[in-house]
Amino acid sequence: MSAPKNEIILPKKPIKAKLVILGATGDGKSSLGNFILNKKDLFRVSDDPESETKETIGHNGINGAENIFVIDTPGLQDTRASDKKHIVNMVNYVKNHKDIQAIIVVFNFHQDRFAPYLKTMIKIFNDIFVTEDFWFHVGFVFTKYFKDMRKKFEKKKEKKIEKYIGQIKELVKECKRKCPNNFNTYFIDSDMDDIDEYSVEECKRLLGWVSSLEPLDTSNAKEVDDKIKSTQKEVREIEGPSRWERNIEYKTLIKLERCKNIHYDGTITFSEEREISRYERRVVHEKELVNSRFDEKEELSSRFVGKKEIKTTKYLRRKILTYNDGSTVEGNWEEYKSPNVKKKEHPKILKDIRDEFRSYEIYGFQITQQRKIRIFDDGSVDEGYWITILAQMLIPRPFQYGRTILNILVEKKVEKEKDFIYDTETQKIINIDKDVLYERDVIFYSDGTAERGNWMRMNY
Secondary structure (H helix, E strand, C coil): CCCCCCCCCCCCCCCCCCCCEEEECCCCCHHHHHHHHHCCCCCCCCCCCCCCCCCCCCECCCCCCCEEEEEECCCCCCCCHHHHHHHHHHHHHHHHHCCCCCCEEEEEECCCCCCCHHHHHHHHHHHHHHCCCCCHHHHEEECCCCCCCCHHHHHHHHHHHHHHHHHHHHHHHHHHHCCCCCCCECCCCCCCCCCCHHHHHHHHHEEEHHHCCCCCCCCCCCCCCCCCCEEEEEEEEEEEEEEEEEEEEEEEEEEEEEEEEEEECEEEECCCEEEEEEEEEEEECCCCEEEEEEEEEEEEEEEEECCEEEEEEEEEEEEEEEEECEEEEEECCCEEEEEEEEECCCCCCEEEEEEEEEEEECCCEEEEEEEEEECCCCCCCEEEEEEEEEECCCCEECCCCEEEEEEEEEEEEEEEEEEEEEEECCCEEEEEEEEEEEEEEEEECCCEEEEECEEEEECC
């Protein structure tokens, strides 16, 4: 069951928790405070890059969050004098509130940069709370984890944790404090107009962790001096990204400015550097080789020796040189490895069938015979057997056995046989059924007997 649109359902058992929220301007710090306290307008929210929260302030929640107290802090952009004053007020406010259990640091899920001024704020709190286990009370919330894009964000989630927690561990080393093995991280979409169940569960998990912590000791919290004796501006020039047009480089030069604040106690602080101008410088470079690569191709040739096809593949390549002025030089094509030769035997293909006839006389008969001449595509010829197709009696003659040949006829029959043809386009053998003609001679004698010869195949 999902929560109503404008209400977070907390566990039935009351949770008692007291926490401080730190974060950069615009990262959703105040929205998270409202979300935790279950009320939309407790902390002022704005998308303006200038911090909407100008002072440190705390509130209790409503609708089951009455025992939850959240302290919202100014979103600092640098360490200017005004921000120095905010830091002093923030420290004094925190010192006057006992039983603070956790420091929650807010990161914008869509930002890849850990802001330096946020590191400064965390270091200040590290110095305020002198207890050895301070970092065991620090948790991290990634805001703007929009529910409509959560499937897409899920792939980047582990990388975000790995990147930011790695920087946090380096910060702990700088502070010379004991570092936990694992930090508590949460992902929340704190949109009070469209509350989703995933963010509610993450919020419950966060509050469950905070409520399990012992309060931080603020009795020995250090003081922060807000008095600045003088401010000096420092300007320096750095090189930015370059762009190239052939052998011409356009270098980007950026001027940065920061304030150097000298305090009456002798300490020196610096503001975050800001860009005040940028311009391009044109640099013409000499012609130089910037890339060398090989262009490769294959050449295929084919030739026949009888019915044997020989396919040869040649492997060629040439060198391509590219220079920084955009010009290229192409070398000659050369063989760089042995050719690949493949041989293939093709079956003979029948091109033509011709009939050949002959006639002769024997034993008083005029005999006419026929045979098939088959011509194949490789030039070979297959000559069939002579088959008698007509035997015409000229003058009946008696034979030594007292019989006379009266007539000779040709008997025919057709039978089905398996055969194949070769398809030249697909280069495949296709099985077919073929009608085969058989013939034999039948001799009739005067005594009424007949002799039948052997069956001869007539077509192929």
